[in-house]
Amino acid sequence: MGVAMVAHVLVPTSSPAEGAPSGPLPTSTPSAASNPSAPGTLPEQLAATRTTTPEQAVRLALDGLGGHHGRYALAVEDLTSGRSAAYGSSTETFTSASIIKVNILAALLLQTQDRGDRLSPAQRQLASDMIRVSDNDAAQKLWTDIGRRQGLDAANARLGLTPAHAGQTGPWGLTRTTAGDQISLLKAVFTQDSPLSAASRSYLRTLMSAVTDGQNWGVGAAGAPGDPPVLKNGWLPDGTPQRWVVNSVGIVERAGHTLLVVVLTDGQPTRETGIALVEQTAATAVEALVRTP
Template structure:
């Protein structure tokens, strides 16, 4: 996989990748240098990136845990907000649900149960500017897509359904690594830096390829445009998945 990713050539900014094959049990992680001209300061699956809208999966997981603890279901209003937040990445909906989980403190408490590190949300910043790592995002995906999870079967199914019905204009990202024509099951995030005007572009989800089910995370920053970031995410995800499933 490293040879495949090194072979992609130069790129702007940096990225971190993590892949876990639920079929074979194999996993891999990779971090690019901080710029296309740097040969040092490589990133890793434990270096932090701005979450942007991929944190919305985490917010919903926290909300579902709170409902489970009460022995309750989400209200119709909460379900509508959750649908808007995941399927069309509505920020107003995310802000309302962020308040319902008690913000940063609620997310930290949920993440302790979901297997994420405290670095994920331990800052006094808006939800979109929380920091995350590729390894934490794999942990979150495992909580959503495997039975080894504090989320019950109904909660996992609900999250998977929303991630599998994202709006057409957001049908990009790690889904490019899946089998042709497969329905994407993912959540993307994108955010420009107000100072540098460079972009963070992230994508997380599950793909099926050649009989394998794989959790895939690609986090990027320092991208000159959103489109450049999307292209990098899709190239990286595809190269990594192909290398992992085809390695004897």
């Protein structure tokens, strides 16, 4: 990440640094959401609470997961039904890590639209590297192109996000974000109610649909089995020895519903623990939301 990736110096040698190729990840224990026919699992719980609101159903399901490391916030919005739910504070901030790369590209595309221009071939290659393989050098160059923090904040005011919580010269990966802001960004990327053009939205979706193997874990676990993930993940040490930030944002299809999903975490003892938490909470929350009567 250059200056922006000072935090990468802290990466333990036993865990892959962000943007580097990684091997197969441990498979987390399937949650009740992934096995809806199992006795006493989520569908039966929901059947017994017909008056439960979507928000209550998601909270009930996630409370049932038991203990976890660190903290996390989740937000999910069902574009099909209009329902939404959150777990944890939607305004509590977390370190962005590489999910901010979607925000950087959205800002660049918005600026390009304003000029009536297109991304240059070099910028398109950088954008592909930044999203598909989470290349930090590419992100640093495009961060500079958008005008760093000032350019990001100007774009975010139009995209429906609050200003990034970082100093003007601070590393892009250490900006702060909220689950609520990430849902707003996903709306700008994946819905028509957006200052981004249809071409810009399609371009972002194409790149998020082609994340390299080893980095395609995350909220895609909440989608229908076999569906290719459309997402961006981020991970880095959170400044405390052996503690990790692990985030994932994206769009999934489940049971005839299209849903935007955000999970932000920190204080994770390992990257793999964070991934398991992200996937389990995303799958559980989406299952609860689409099955609530």
